[in-house]
Amino acid sequence: MNKILICFIAAFSLQAYPSTAADVPSSYSPVVDKESFDSVKKRLSQQKPQAEERFRKLLNERYDLSDRPIPDIKMTRGKKIQGGVRSKLPANVSWEQLANMNPEEIKQKTVASRLLSSASRTATGRRHAFSAVSYR
Numbered sequence: 698m699n700k701i702l703i704c705f706i707a708a709f710s711l712q713a714y715p716s717t718a719a720d721v722p723s724s725y726s727p728v729v730d731k732e733s734f735d736s737v738k739k740r741l742s743q744q745k746p747q748a749e750e751r752f753r754k755l756l757n758e759r760y761d762l763s764d765r766p767i768p769d770i771k772m773t774r775g776k777k778i779q780g781g782v783r784s785k786l787p788a789n790v791s792w793e794q795l796a797n798m799n800p801e802e803i804k805q806k807t808v809a810s811r812l813l814s815s816a817s818r819t820a821t822g823r824r825h826a827f828s829a830v831s832y833r
Contacts, residue, residue, distance in 0.1 A: 759785055 732740075756762065761784075766777035786795060790806060798806070 761785060 761782070764777075765780055767780040770778050772778055782792075786792065787806075795803070
């Protein structure tokens with residue numbers, strides 16, 4: 698009886714797993730190059746100044762980038778530590794209003810969406826940050 702039960706469990710468990718590697722689902726997406734590397738490099742190099750300007754404008758809109766170091770406080774090797782709040786809120790929201798909002802209200806007023814939209818997609822569909830790759 699035990700041998701039959703063990704055989705039944707073994708046979709049943711083998712059916713639960715795919716038998717070949719081809720049956721295993723994968724998140725891998727094959728690379729299909731439609732453009733040569735040199736043409737992609739040239740195109741993205743031409744787009745870089747516009748992308749940097751767009752991100753610079755976005756940073757200035759959302760953050761206070763002025764130089765206001767805290768006196769007599771420095772990091773390792775003497776780097777200045779900046780003081781004060783650096784994030785800017787949308788024109789229609791104050792810090793007091795933000796403090797009194799619950800998470801749903803913040804989502805509705807799109808305060809959180811500003812953080813999510815700070816990255817942009819290139820023509821290739823990939824996200825890139827403000828400090829774009831420099832081609833030398």
